[in-house]
Amino acid sequence: MKFVDEYRDATTAQDCAKAIAQITTRPWTIMEICGGQTHAIVKFGIDELLPDNITLIHGPGCPVCVTPIALIDQAIAIASHPDVIFCSFGDMLRVPGTTQDLLSIKATGGDIRIVYSPVDCLKIAQENPNKQVVFFGVGFETTAPATAMAVYQAAQQNIPNFSMLVSHVLVPPAMEAILSAPHRKVQGFLAAGHVCTIMGYTEYEAIAPKYQVPIIVTGFEPVDILQGIYLCIKQLESGQAQVENQYSRSVRKEGNQPAQNILKEVFEIVPRQWRGIGEIAQSGLSLKPKYAQFNAENRFDLTGIQSEESPDCMSGLILQGVKKPHDCAAFGKRCTPEHPLGAPMVSSEGACAAYYRYRQQTAVVARV
Numbered sequence: 001m002k003f004v005d006e007y008r009d010a011t012t013a014q015d016c017a018k019a020i021a022q023i024t025t026r027p028w029t030i031m032e033i034c035g036g037q038t039h040a041i042v043k044f045g046i047d048e049l050l051p052d053n054i055t056l057i058h059g060p061g062c063p064v065c066v067t068p069i070a071l072i073d074q075a076i077a078i079a080s081h082p083d084v085i086f087c088s089f090g091d092m093l094r095v096p097g098t099t100q101d102l103l104s105i106k107a108t109g110g111d112i113r114i115v116y117s118p119v120d121c122l123k124i125a126q127e128n129p130n131k132q133v134v135f136f137g138v139g140f141e142t143t144a145p146a147t148a149m150a151v152y153q154a155a156q157q158n159i160p161n162f163s164m165l166v167s168h169v170l171v172p173p174a175m176e177a178i179l180s181a182p183h184r185k186v187q188g189f190l191a192a193g194h195v196c197t198i199m200g201y202t203e204y205e206a207i208a209p210k211y212q213v214p215i216i217v218t219g220f221e222p223v224d225i226l227q228g229i230y231l232c233i234k235q236l237e238s239g240q241a242q243v244e245n246q247y248s249r250s251v252r253k254e255g256n257q258p259a260q261n262i263l264k265e266v267f268e269i270v271p272r273q274w275r276g277i278g279e280i281a282q283s284g285l286s287l288k289p290k291y292a293q294f295n296a297e298n299r300f301d302l303t304g305i306q307s308e309e310s311p312d313c314m315s316g317l318i319l320q321g322v323k324k325p326h327d328c329a330a331f332g333k334r335c336t337p338e339h340p341l342g343a344p345m346v347s348s349e350g351a352c353a354a355y356y357r358y359r360q361q362t363a364v365v366a367r368v
């Protein structure tokens with residue numbers, strides 16, 4: 001296959017679904033860890049092609065969604081400073097903090113700019129020497145190398161008015177947290193292909209046998225996902241628990257070594273709060289002490305910020321795969337993309353946003 005449309009071919013997808021049905025003899029529950037996979041599953045109706053005894057549940061694979069509300073509130077506080085140019089990826093602007101979001105600050109005069117790369121912020125800082133330029137570093141291992149490169153270049157070029165508010169998180173510790181839960185449902189994982197493009201999949205080779213779960217590195221198109229499910233079911237039916245790479249056109253076992261090297265240069269691994277889930281040990285990245293001068297938390301007074309989740313939002317349960325979006329009484333009513341109660345309704349990788357866009361009518365019927 002050479003082109004994207006081949007990975008969306010209806011006949012090939014139907015053949016994959018039939019192959020899955022032929023090897024499935026009992027109920028199985030599989031979690032896709034990536035929000036991009038979640039959107040593909042819901043958009044293309046992949047779950048509806050599967051036998052009734054296969055359940056797909058959505059994991060915490062949306063980095064925007066798992067950014068803790070305290071950091072959102074800190075970002076809002078920093079962006080409110082008149083001498084700050086606050087830079088971010090676009091999908092962070094609508095994520096609700098305790099009382100506001102970044103878009104509200106922009107609407108009232110805050111200098112908030114959408115960038116496509118953290119490195120773009122360095123030019124902005126050089127062009128505005130009298131302003132503090134802050135980038136909101138959010139994402140999994142996929143986007144962390146670009147954040148690390150921006151910090152590294154800022155140090156090399158001696159750009160004193162640039163800093164980062166960092167909220168990068170790591171996937172393997174989150175998978176272990178889910179598998180360690182007392183009432184876990186997950187029996188197999190579809191691992192995030194783009195994360196493994198950077199990090200490889202050697203880390204998963206210890207997780208799979210430890211928790212007796214197959215882990216299939218999987219792409220994002222319908223045929224990718226169906227092939228990943230097939231490989232996972234095949235292992236489950238035979239009692240295996242290994243790591244397999246469905247996404248071989250992009251992922252190598254060792255990953256991208258230069259990207260990993262820049263991560264090791266700039267970041268250290270720390271505990272990290274996950275929105276709606278809580279603290280997961282060794283699941284976050286923070287700037288090393290040698291780059292502490294670029295840590296926005298050291299430049300701004302962020303004390304006294306009181307953060308609180310909406311009591312009407314069950315995003316934590318959705319991010320853990322315990323509930324699905326249409327199980328929430330606020331879904332599509334008090335919580336919409338225009339007026340979200342939680343991050344999963346805002347992000348382009350959020351499960352609630354996927355259900356609102358592609359399954360809203362189904363959810364409304366189910367509630368009646």
